[in-house]
Amino acid sequence: MILVTGGTGLVGSHLLYHLSVKNDKIRAIYRTEASLKKVKKVFSYYTSDVKLFSKIKWFKADITDVPSMKPAFADIEYVFHCAALISFNPKDYREMRKVNIHGTAILVNLAIDAKVKKFCFVSSIAAVGDALQGNLVDEECEWNKEKDNSGYSITKFGAEMEVWRASQEGVDVIVVNPGVILGSGFWKAGSGKLFTQVYNGFKYYTEGITGFVAVQDVVKPMIQLMQSSVKNERFILVSENKSFKDVFFSIADAFGKKRPYKKVKTWQTEIAWRISWFVSKINGVAPLLTKYSAKSAHNITKYSSQKVMNAIDYQFEAIDTSIQRISGNYTED
Known part of the structure; x- marks a missing residue:
């Protein structure tokens, strides 16, 4: 049987859809009944066959709570650990440590006890180190703990360390490090907000460059790697290195909307995140912009996915093609 954590999130x-096409024994963790509606919506983008969704055996649990998670590992052979807390708000750091590091440690311990065959962990490019100047970031780039890393980066790296511990105790593991994941169904969170903002006439853009990948190009390699003989390796999953400007423009074009036309400079975001921080201190609302999200909007970092392409002969979809499909789903919702 397959266990999926974070089954109600984007990845x-x-x-779960792609697993359900070929597998009959899938157990997925959820926390609220309301979140299951989003999963059904995601399935509807692919198929009208409701039988696929019914294959999933939903299990209510909290990955940070051992008593609730222990029964979930009964008869489990393969684990896909997708659950995580994503935030660049410093206030969320303690909670991110609890979910991302402590939660992963619990899953690893249970996987070891259950003698699962293989464990796949969804990490992030945030947990990969920097390359030498002018080079692409690859899996050999070591994470630098002395760098001014975001809380999210720190906790994803910490979670990876727990997963590697499993590999030392008899569990085969796969770690994937996706770039910015673009996908349908979660329009009010994460990268889904890019589509919502551009559709509603977002005016601003930056020229920072990072790695982008469609959610299908995250889950398909995960499944192939888990089915392969490859083990105890990590893989960067990035389709293309693109600027935020180009991605915003592509989304606008897909919607037939006006492209963002106001370039935001580094010094402007430096001021903006400080103002946002000050306002959040007064009203208690999470800041719209943080130090780390402001910095990432201007950073130029390029990644290589050559390792996974070689390992499983995988070809990524062009980001513009992905954006066309996702934008179509958005307008249909």
């Missing part, structure tokens, strides 16, 4: 929900 988890799309993963």
Whole structure:
């Protein structure tokens, strides 16, 4: 049987669809009944066959709570760990440590005890180190703990360390490090907000460059790697290195909307995140912009996915093609 954590999130929900096409024994973790509606919506982008969704055996649990998670590992052979807390708000750091590091440690311990065959962990490019100047970032780039890393980066790296511990105790593991994941169904969170903002006439853009990948190009390699003989390796999953400007423009074009036309400079975001921080201190609302999200909007970092392409002969979809499909789903919702 397959266990999926974070089954009601972006990666988890799309993963569950692709798993359900070929597998009959899938157990997925959820926390609220309301979140299951989003998963059904994701399935509807692919198929009208409701039988696929019914293959999933939903298990209510909290990955940070051992008593609730222990029964979930009964008869489990393969684990896809997609659950995580994503935030660049410093206030969320303690909670991110609890979910991302402590939660992963619990899953690893249970996987070891259950003698699962293989464990796949969804990490992030945030947990990969920097390359030498002018080079692409690859899996050999070591994470630098002395760098001014975001809380999210620190906790994803910490979670990876727990997963590697499993590999030392008899569990084969796969770690994937996706770039910015673009996908349908979660329009009010994460990268889904890019589509919502541009559709509603977002005016601003930056020229920072990072790695982007469609959610399908995250879950398909995960499944192939888990089915392969490859083990105890990590893989960067990036389709293309693109600027935020180009991605915003592509989304606008897909919607037939006006492209963002106001370039935001580094010094402007430096001021903006400080103002946002000050306002959040007064009203108690999470800041719209943080130090780390402001910095990432201007950073130029390029990644290589050559390792996974070689390992499983995988070809990524062009980001513009992905954006066309995702934008179509958005307008249909």
